[in-house]
Amino acid sequence: xxxxxxxxxxxxxxxxxxxxxxxxxxxxxxxxxxxxxxxxxxxxxxxxxxxxxxxxxxxxxxxxxxx
Amino acid sequence: xxxxxxxxxxxxxxxxxxxxxxxxxxxxxxxxxxxxxxxxxxxxxxxxxxxxxxxxxxxxxxxxxxxxxxxxxxxxxxxxxxxxxxxxxxxxxxxxxxxxxxxxxxxxxxxxxxxxxxxxxxxxxxxxxxxxxxxxxxxxxxxxxxxxxxxxxxxxxxxxxxxxxxxxxxxxxxxxxxxxxxxxxxxxxxxxxxxxxxxxxxxxxxxxxxxxxxxxxxxxxxxxxxxxxxxxxxxxxxxxxxxxxxxxxxxxxxxxxxxxxxxxxxxxxxxxxxxxxxxxxxxxxxxxxxxxxxxxxxxxxxxxxxxxxxxxxxxxxxxxxxxxxxxxxxxxxxxxxxxxxxxxxxxxxxxxxxxxxxxxxxxxxxxxxxxxxxx
Numbered sequence: 548x549x550x551x552x553x554x555x556x557x558x559x560x561x562x563x564x565x566x567x568x569x570x571x572x573x574x575x576x577x578x579x580x581x582x583x584x585x586x587x588x589x590x591x592x593x594x595x596x597x598x599x600x601x602x603x604x605x606x607x608x609x610x611x612x613x614x
Numbered sequence: 615x616x617x618x619x620x621x622x623x624x625x626x627x628x629x630x631x632x633x634x635x636x637x638x639x640x641x642x643x644x645x646x647x648x649x650x651x652x653x654x655x656x657x658x659x660x661x662x663x664x665x666x667x668x669x670x671x672x673x674x675x676x677x678x679x680x681x682x683x684x685x686x687x688x689x690x691x692x693x694x695x696x697x698x699x700x701x702x703x704x705x706x707x708x709x710x711x712x713x714x715x716x717x718x719x720x721x722x723x724x725x726x727x728x729x730x731x732x733x734x735x736x737x738x739x740x741x742x743x744x745x746x747x748x749x750x751x752x753x754x755x756x757x758x759x760x761x762x763x764x765x766x767x768x769x770x771x772x773x774x775x776x777x778x779x780x781x782x783x784x785x786x787x788x789x790x791x792x793x794x795x796x797x798x799x800x801x802x803x804x805x806x807x808x809x810x811x812x813x814x815x816x817x818x819x820x821x822x823x824x825x826x827x828x829x830x831x832x833x834x835x836x837x838x839x840x841x842x843x844x845x846x847x848x849x850x851x852x853x854x855x856x857x858x859x860x861x862x863x864x865x866x867x868x869x870x871x872x873x874x875x876x877x878x879x880x881x882x883x884x885x886x887x888x889x890x891x892x893x894x895x896x897x898x899x900x901x902x903x904x905x906x907x908x909x910x911x912x913x914x915x916x917x918x919x920x921x922x923x924x925x926x927x928x929x930x931x932x933x934x935x936x937x938x939x940x941x942x943x944x945x946x947x948x949x950x951x952x953x954x955x956x957x958x959x960x961x962x963x964x965x966x967x968x969x970x971x972x973x974x975x976x977x978x979x980x981x982x983x984x985x986x987x988x989x
Contacts, residue, residue, distance in 0.1 A: 563761060563798070563799060563800050563801055564758065564759055564761055565761055565799045565800075565801060565802055566759075567760070569802040570799070570802065571802075572802055572803050572857040572859065573799060573802065573803075573805055573857070575857065575864070577857070577863065577864035577888035577889075577890065577896070578805065578855050578857055578864050580807060580853050580855065580866070582888070582898070582942075583647070583649070583952060583984055583986065584668060584670070584680075584682070585647055585649040585666045585668045585682060585984065586649060586651075586940075586952070586954070586982060586984060588666070588682065588684075589649065589651045589664060589666065589684075589982065593653060593958070593980065594904070597928060597934075597958070597960065597976075597978075598880070598904060598906060598928060598934065599872075599874070599876075599878045599880065599906050599909065599928055599929055600847075600849070600870070600872035600874075600878065600880040600882065600904075600906060601849070601872075602791075602811045602813065602847065602849035602851075602872070603809050603810075603811050603849035603850065603851030603870050603872075604809070604851060605752070605765075605767065605793060605795075605809070606735070606750040606751070606752050606767035606768060606769040606791060606793045606811075607720065607722070607735045607737055607748055607750035607767075607769055610739060610744075610746030610748070610771050610773045610787075610789070611716065611739055611741075611744070611746060612716070612741045612743060612744030612775070613688075613716075
């Protein structure tokens, strides 16, 4: 656990301890990284067909003849 | 003592009622949706109409399920060759109008083991000359009173490539990927995610439909697209969301660094603002900037001596800008409608540093309609 916290500090800058009752704002729909999964997938597909770079959003995702 | 208990009870009663996921990332409500995505490049180039249906639902107490089906209808003219016949290098579109279809289906099942989870997923994308099949798995672990989620994953993609007009030619490519990421709550209004992804691809990467023509005096050289038979990449994506209580809005900032064994380096940054306008409406403007360097073998003439050469514009050096605006309306407790539009512009001169010369201007626009029902 300590090692993980240390990694977290190095990568993300700190181990905050926000209690469950303090997470109301974080639970709002506006705070979702991708509000609509289908829209996010379509946008990533469009960018991947026109640019050389892709990835970083997670595992999976099919290849395509468009790139 | 009694007054202290009263004060505590009063304070608890004053807390806002919020719906918090019991476990980060868990699907708590069944949702299904339909999306219609329309994409059109300027000057009569490619146009795509893409309907998508998706569902995500808890199918048992410790089991979630997600699935998505997409059907792309592609029409228009695609880039075919690069030539300097008239003097300057010109990217020429195919004279024939193409019409193609692509079908994609994916599913993912997630089993919860206490606060941790294990997922298995599959994705299949099929075109008349291209079949891509992916298997993936990932695991998520909660730490530090659920302030930190650590994700690891792996995937393997097998692509089968054939060519219109050459029924006996079949090529293959296999890409393996590994992924790790940390999502951390930084404060009651901030959350940060940082992901590292590596891919290792081996096999056929050429674009058999593209070629380069060079006129040197009276001599004419023609070469088809030839690329290395391996590609390794690293993507480092970091996303930050910040809630602004005074405005009831959320700021999003994404940054991704990418590099690969073909010599391409890219930076992507995206800024979004999610602003509820009323209890029904919310708006989300997005600005995205992307820049990439050229592949080491990118060339608009045949004069490459390395054996690999490609004039594919996607391997050139350029910068892009995307401006988008999404509007969503929540009607009742169950239905959300979304409408959005955006413009995507690519320019050689917008790259940090210098872009590839002779790269044509590229403009595209898109629009989307979406409907989501929560059960």
